[in-house]
Amino acid sequence: MMLADLPIARYRLTARWRAPVRLPDYAGSLLRGQFGAALRHVACMTRQPSCGGCPLQSTCPYTRIFEAVPPPAHALQNFSAIPNAYVIEPPPLGAMDSAAGEELVFHMVLAGAAREQLALVLFAWQRALAQGLTRQRVPADLMQVDWIDAQQQAHAVWKADEPMLLDHPALLAVPPAPPSIQALVLQIHSPMRLQQQGKPLRPQQLGARTLLATLARRVALVLEFHAGQTQWGEQVPQVAALAAQVQDERELHWHDWTRFSSRQQQEMTLGGVLGRWTLSAPGETLAELWPWLWLGQWLHVGKNATMGMGGYSLEALA
Template sequence: MTHLPLARYRYSFRMDAPLRLPPYAGSLLRGQFGAALRRVSCMTGAARCDGCPLRATCPYPAVFEAPAPVTHDMQRFSHIPNPYVIEPPPLGSPPIGAGETLCFNLVLFGHALSHLPLISLALQRAVEQGLGPQRAAGRLARIEVQRRADGAEPAWAEIWQPAAAAIAAHDARFAVAPTQADAGATQAQLVFDTPLRLQHQGQPVRPPALTPRKLAADLLRRITLLAEFHAGRPGLIPDAPALVQHATHLGQQLELHWHDWSRYSSRQRQEMTLGGALGSWTLTGELGPLLPWLRLGEWLHVGKNATLGLGRYRLAHPSAAPSDPTPSPC
C-alpha cells in the first residue's frame, strides 16, 4: 500500500448577488483563484515572478505556476502539472440567486496541502471581490473535506465555518492499493463528467482515435510527474512502461461524443474554443494492474487542462465505488 498526500475540499459560498456562470465555469474559477493567490502571496509587488528573489520560497509559483526542470530523464518539459484541480459546478448549471449557494471542489496534491490556509484565504478573497462580468460577490460559508473508504459511500466532513479560528486538523492521505476484486477484474467503465482532452502532437484526439494505451500513458505520466515534483516521490510507478504496454492488449467500448464550448482567456485576452469527449469509456481485459491508478485518476483527472477540472471521471467497478457520484453537490 502506498499513501500519497491528496485531498478533495468542497467550498460553499453564500452569494450576496445573483451569479450567472459560463456554461463551463472551470476557467473562470481558476483565473480568479490564480489572481487572488498571487495577491495574498506576493511580498515584493513585482509585476512578474521571473527574476523575483523570493520565487523559490513563494507559495504562488509553487501552486499555480510550477517551474519545469531544465533537464529531466524522461524528456524536456516546457511545463509540468500543477498540484491542484478545480472542480467547478456541473456543465450548464443554472444561475445562482442572491442568498443561494455556490459550491465547487478543489483537489490538492503533495506540498500544496501545506498551503491550504493561504489557498482558502485566496478563494475567499476572490469571491468577496466578485465573480464574472457582473462581479457577483459572496461569502465563504463552509469548507469540507471528502472522506473516502473503499466499498463505502463517500462522506464530507466540515473542517471550517465562519466562527472557527482555523481549519480543523484532518486526514489528507490517499491509499493506492489493489483490492481483492482487482485480480479478477475484466471490465471497468469510466464515466466522464467533464470533457476529456487527450492530445497527440499538440492536437486533441477525437473519440474514434482513442485507445486504452493512450489513456494509460497519459494518466500514468501525469501521476508520475505530480508525485516526483510535488511530493518528492520519483519513480512512484516503476513499472509504468510495462503497464502502458499491458494496456495495448485491452479491449474497449467507446460511447463518447465531442463537446465544444468557448471560454475567455485572460492571459491571451480573447475567446477560445475548446472541445473534449463526454460519455463513457468501457475497458475490457485483465484490468487488475491498472485499477489502483485508475482510482487515483478519479481524483487527479486525466488529459490536458486538468487544472480547469477537465478529464474528470467516475470509475464504475465492483471494487471501486465512484469517489463522488455528482460533480459538485452542495
C-alpha cells in the same frame, strides 16, 4: 508503490451568493482565473509584474501551487512545464442561474506540499469570491470547507463562523482492486481533452493506450514533483505496455465550451469527450491498472486538468 497515505486531498467549498448570478456552461476556467489572481496577490512578496526572474520563484507559495517551476534537469527529459499541484473541480456542466443567498458548491484537490498551504489557499478563495465572479463581478462568501475522504464522506475542517482550520489526515489510500474484475468503466463528466502532437483527439481517434499512457504520466509526474515519490514514474512504461492487452468500447461524444481568456483578451473554444468508456482485459491486467485509474478520479487526465477537465468516476464490473 505505496498505495496508502498518498499526499492527495479533496476539499468541498461551499459559498453563498450575495446577488443573483448566471454561471457559464463550464465554470472551471472562471474559478481558476479568479483563484490564481487572488493567490498571487496574497502570496507575492516582490510585486514583480511576472514570476520569471523573481529571486523567490522557487520557494514562493504561489508558484509552488499555481505555476510550478520545472527542474533545471531531469533523468528522463528536460521539462519546459510540469503539472501543477492542484485541480479545481467546478459545478456540473450546464449554465446555472442562482439567486442571492443560494449556494455555490465546488471542489479543489491539492497534492503533495500544496496541502501544507491550505490556510493560504482558503484565504485566497475568500478574497477571490468576495471580489466577485463572472464579468458582472458578483460576490460570494465562503461559508464552509469539508475534507472529502476516499469513501466520499465529508468532514468539516473550516467554517466562516468558526475560522479555525481543524486538523485532518489530508491523505488518500487507494483501495484494493475488487476481485474478479472483468471491466473498468469510466463515466466522464467533464470534457476530457487528450491530445497528440498538440491536436485534440476526437472520439473515433481515441484508444486505451492513449488514455492509459497519458494518465500514468500525469499521476507519476504529480507525485514525483510535488511529493518526491519517484517510484510511480518507474512504472509508467509497464502501464503503457499493459494497454496492449486492453480492449475498449467508447460511447463518447464531443462537447465544446467557450471561455474568455484574460491573457489573450478573446473568446476561446475548448472541448473534449464526455460519456462512457469501458476497458476490458484479463483480471490481473485490470488489477494492475486499477491504482492509476482510481487516482485519476482525483487528479483528472488530459489538457487543462487544473480547471477540472478530464474528470470521471470509476466503476468496476465483475
